[in-house]
Amino acid sequence: MAIAVALWCVIGLIAVSAAAPALAARPQPLGTRLVYGASLILTGLLLLIGIAALLGGADFQGQKVLPIGLPWIGAHFSLDSLSAVFLIIVNLGGVAASLYALGYGLHEEAPGRVLPFYPAFLAGMNLVLLSADAFSFLVSWEFMSLSSWALVMSHHHEGENRKAGYVYLLMASFGTLMLMLAFGLLAGTSGDATFAAIMTAAHPDWISGAVLVLMLLGAGSKAGLVPLHVWLPLAHPAAPSHVSGLMSGVMTKVAVYGFIRVVFVLLGQPQWWWAVLLLVLGSLTAVLGVLQAVMQRDLKRLLAYSTVENIGIIFIGIGLALAFKTNGMGAAASLAIVSALLHCFNHSLFKNLLFLGAGNVLVGTGERDIEKLGGLIHRMPRTAYLFLGGCVAISALPPLNGFVSEWLLLQAILLSPDLPQWALRFLVPAAGAMLALAAALAGSCFVRAFGVTFLGRARSTAASEAHEAEPVSLKAMSLLIGLCLLAGTLPGPLIDSLSPVTSFLVAGHMPTQPLMPLLSIIPINESRSSYSGILVFGFIMASSWIAIRVIHNFASRAVRRAPPWDCGFPNADPATQYTADSFAQPIRRVFGPMFFRLKVDAHMPRPGDPKPATLAVTLRDLVWDFLYAPISGWVMFAAERLNVLQFLTIRSYLSLVFAALVALLFLVATWA
Amino acid sequence: MQHFSLDAAHMFAGGMVLVSFMMLYQDRILGLINVFAAHAVVLTLSVSWQAYIQDAPHLYITAAIAFGLKAIGIPWALHRMVVRLGIHREIETVGGIGPTMLMGIVLVALSMVVMLPAAAEADPIAREDLALALSVILLGLLMMVTRQNAVSQIIGFMSLENGLILAATGAKGMPLVVEISVAFSVLVAFIVIGVFLFRIRERFDTVDTQALDDFREGRE
């Protein structure tokens, strides 16, 4: 029943999409409001369905077969606890983004390029979650890519964006082809590609292994696993901000869903080396992603790189879950998978929030380069407040939600000494160290992002004349920050609600989280570790309240405004502030030579020479340099070489025919 | 009688291969045209012989077309054209006459190797004919590939076609042979007219290729 309603909602989204070109052509506020309003309602419904399916259990789950798609098997759709979890993630993001766009969308210069694809994008993501056969899954998957690609291309006048769109489309197609191969292997020669049939079939070890690798290539490229992440920081920022938020916060989670669905549900018993692969890739992704993020000057690109980092963290969690599952450690596996799922949820909240904040900044100032911003906290106080909340959450600081999932993941890592495989035992602590490093770097990254953008003094007139965003957009962000706080302070019910998923995926579940005492969460048992978000939050609130009360009541409340002190040498020029690049300099100096082939050309003129000193910093993306540049080089080389064949004389072409004929005749002669 | 008819058919077909070799050897255009005319004459004889032994009068039409068009009409037209365009000089070859001849021998051997076992069940006339016809076809192709002059390439194509007619007439009782030979004659006529009309002088690739690059795809 619920599945039917969900499908109707998706159809509704597609219908909105189809009607959108006509609406976009109308006088603007109306069309924009109608499209986003409809999307808001439909995603809201889907969200409710997701919640009902997760909490209500079997009553709200189910199967449906439609006579479309691949002719022999039709299109299978189903809703189970796993898809319900991601349905919640996707549609929560959809609700927030649609709400936000009710305000933000009015600033869109070319609504005709956004409105038709936005609902389609939402529909595509939902369809991926509902699909229960390989073909529908792939169609939905690629439909999702294609509609988001169109959104990326909506600001197509900038060459950067066109390049981003190209790389994105290419990588998306690569991913889909890899998934196609994976499903080809799974479905076997029979061609029966329903998930139910795949699940019941037995897969030899080498097939499962190959499928895992293909899934890593396919789903990993969509999620943004290093080294397949290159498209992500290009494409996510290029889209309108609410779409960037959806792509970063939500679409990457759909990729994670695809990975979990295939690897945990369809493949059956994992092998331990899978975990090794995942842990290595995950750690690499987390650290490289965040290091790149620290170096970025483009606010939205910074956020996109931070998405790469978080995907790394999620994959570490998934890898751990696989490692535990292989060895039959159900409780530990459930802890790891819960941490990964929870992080998916959390990341979708705060990354969406941050992108929406970046959207406000973009609308308010027209700038994405943080070096040209500064002091926005005065002109856009509410955005600043909300963005700060997002920064705290993503930096994994208590009492917000980012901390909870990373804490759970660290707890899961602490269980790894019980693993029997040596490689894993060495690898897991290393992954833990990388995770901690990534988390710490993320802190730095967001201090820099918030500090340079919102604090200090305006570095350009655009920044000094910024204006606050629409109230409705701010409401959408408030909704997200509220959820961040809720998930951070009361994670217990969330974890409890995930238990059907964990028993489904890894045949184990975490201890039922007691509501009392102290509303704390307990990964394994009480004496091992516990954390109570609400209590920590309460403590912090109470003690800061006490501090303020005490000081204001018993001491001075007087305030005097004065010029800044700055050790006695305040300089009125905003250019004397610390810039984003200078903020990143120490980290660049420590990690740059290793990860970016850092080159610094500092040129100081001799004393007396009036020429300005120059400083040139070059950072190379090693993944690009060593993987993508050579590949595109080879392709172009081959194209150049083969292109000669376009300019031959007819005689030469005849010679080709002749040669083919003679060769084949030889073949036949020797055959006989 | 059976034996004799087989020998005669064999002789004519072999004659065609021989003339094909002569064409490969020619390095003057006018000479080449003459040899081609001889090629067509041998074909005419061969087809007539087949018409006789197969008792298939319609093949005489084919023979007549071969004689009228290829032994007389086209050589005459080509003669005039060559003279008028002033290209009755040496033919540029690719790789020289000697290697081409050698290659030709290899091709003949190849067609024997391919066809003789393949057509083992066919009756002997057809078998020999087929093998020799294949040789003629391959030699014709070889000629097209190794000559840079348009006229000699046309001649190569026509000798290839002669090989086809040889094969078709050799296949006893094959229907549509006449139609096919007519269709081919139309094709050949088109080619000749094309060369003539579009003044494709030196080679098939007509005009100045540099100029074309502007319009077509030059290298980036």
Next chain:
Amino acid sequence: MGLILDLLVQGTQMVLVLVLAPGLIGFTRKIKAHLLRRQGPPVLQPYYDLLRLVRKEAVLAHNASWLFRNAPYMIFATTWVAAALVPTFAANLHFSWAADLIAITALLGSSRFFLALVGMDIGTSFGGIGSSREMLFATLAEPAMIMIIFTVALVAGSTQLSEVATFMVTHTSLRVSLGLALIGLIIVALAENARIPVDNPATHLELTMVHEAMILEYSGRHLAVIELAAALKLLLYISMIACIFVPWGIAQPDDGILYLLLGAVTYLAKIAIGGFLMVVFETSIAKMRVFRAPEFLGGALMLGFLGTLLLFVSRSF
């Protein structure tokens, strides 16, 4: 009844750390002055300073934002909560379940996060320098801390400090990993508290300071709160080291009042010794260049990682 006592002990602990923290600063300054053959200010001087600061009016730069005014309380609150959660004289307090070692580290991370932000709020170059360097140290110190926590947690089977303390009292044994962790923890503590050789708490030489650079623009009550938070942090680290590595004497909340008193006395002795050792170390070493500090902290990270690995390996035998 038990609950009330629990809450009472918990409350005592919260007040105790607050009261003790400036004292520890004063004590270390005094010792340091003695070691340098100076008279030094009285031990109670930090209390006087704080009182004086609190009474003064606060001077804010023209472009200071709301964040600038509110952050000191956030910094103080998170540090205080963290400090209150570390067992001092008694373990297994009622609220100790609220957060484990990792959470305590993260709480300190929160306070640092806000500190680094306010360093950038006024838009001065010194503030930026301070924040930038502070975050660099943090990027290395935090993973080091996590690895140390791993080591400890794997030995004790818990990340809960009270559990760790109880375990250490009952299962005393010498372990290489713990030794490595101790050294690592000391390095982290020095860095986190802006002590020599990473930073100099007493300096106002602009280009070398880190912590002081961030709070350069603060005055009056805001400065007082931040200073108090810094003092709390020092106390917290020393308590933490004491609680993990020399947990003897820590009382349980349901022990008698006598045990609690005993715990308090031993605790005082422990932090005094801790402070003393720190000062001795500080006076015997020179401050490093800023870019030597990453190597120093990297060392702590390596030690922590080594400790963890050794444990993983030793488990299998």
Next chain:
Amino acid sequence: MTAFLHMLPFAPINALLAVPATAALILLLVSSYRLGAWINMLASGTTFLFALTLLIERPAPGAGYLFVDDLNIVFVVLGTFVGLTTSVFSASYIGHELEIGRLKPHYLRFYHGMYQILSLAMNLGLTANNIGLMWVAVELATLTTVMMVGLYRTQAALEAAWKYFILGSVGIALALFGTILIYMAARPVIGEGHDAMVWTALVANADKFSPELLNVAFVFLMLGYGTKVGLAPLHAWLPDAHAEGPTPISAVLSGLLLNVALYALLRFKMLLAANPLAVAPGPLMVTLGLVSLIFAGFMLYLRRDIKRLFAYSSIEHMGIISFAFGMGGPLANFAGLLHMTMHSLTKSAIFFAVGQIAQVKGTQKLSDIRGLTESHPRLGWGLVIGVAAIVGLPPMGVFMSEYLIVSSTFAREPLLAIPLVFGLLIAFGALTWRLIGIAFGPPSASVGDAGRQPSMVPLFIHLLLVLTAGIFLPAPLVAWFENVARMLG
């Protein structure tokens, strides 16, 4: 309906030939180009209707030179449909060409006549129950298209026509030799004369033919008809012929003529497959298919002419289709048929768009065509959808066929799937790169108006069909395709 068909004084199958033939004669006499265009559309429409009647009732097998079975009816219906839509597109396209003076009215009389003769030739080739007749039809089709390619009489157009002509003639000669060999193989079994060239008889007796002779024959047929299909390395005529001729002809070439040649190949493949001793034709087709796919993929990168670009994409898709048929088996054959259908529809739609683009931009140079979605939204988005379909993005039909090909290949022969996927990606990279350049960015200058209304209709009809097929294939169609796939073995 059936009763109505019986009331007709002639069999519908003959009408497939008679209508174009009559129309051609009339068209050669009509001098007004408008009237000519209308007659052309009318004749194409009538032919299409008659082709549809074949779905309802087929002529009895056996007698006559023509026959209809499950296989060729797919081609006939598809071919006449594309012929119809192209004639509609052509009407408005040619009008514009006339206005700008690229074509003269008396060329058009010739053009329309040729169009119908081409239609005749293709219908004959598809329905002929005689390999000799089929060969003649294919040659006729080649000659007419050569004429049409050279229609503009520019240096480049003549060059392209000439190249096409020469390479096509050689191909046709090779095919003829193959045909003769097939006859030779059949003669001892079936007996002399007409019967030994009749399809139905050939297939029925193929298992008794000399396998060696069949092998050699297939080599010649593969190369001969393969030239027409445009498989690398026999493809050289194809890009230039597409690029230099009038765009409706490019659409017909890609959407129709290549299919006719492919159809011939499939017939002979069936013949070989029916003989257990003959060498399997599959590997040869797979190899040539892969070579074409990868080669064309690389060639796409450095193209500068928009029509040549899509011509190479046709080579690529012909490669995929031959690959699928070469793989064989019900799934791959089904996929091959579907892919062929989808490619015909999509590629001709793309050429419809491209023709208009070249007209509104006044150039075929890729570098001078930019920002179409902005300057001509409907045309631009039409092209975007078309290219998205042709590169195999869902929810278009090509995606379904590519999915079937790739997944079934990987399940059976993993090593073959790797070059396949590689080729697909290479081509994808080039086409999307070009697409982004054409459709997005700041628009380049336009010369003409946005094109006439009617010519958008064929474009969107084709795209709609492709979209529908990607989502929903009607059960009868599936059953029918499955039947054909089984036939192909």
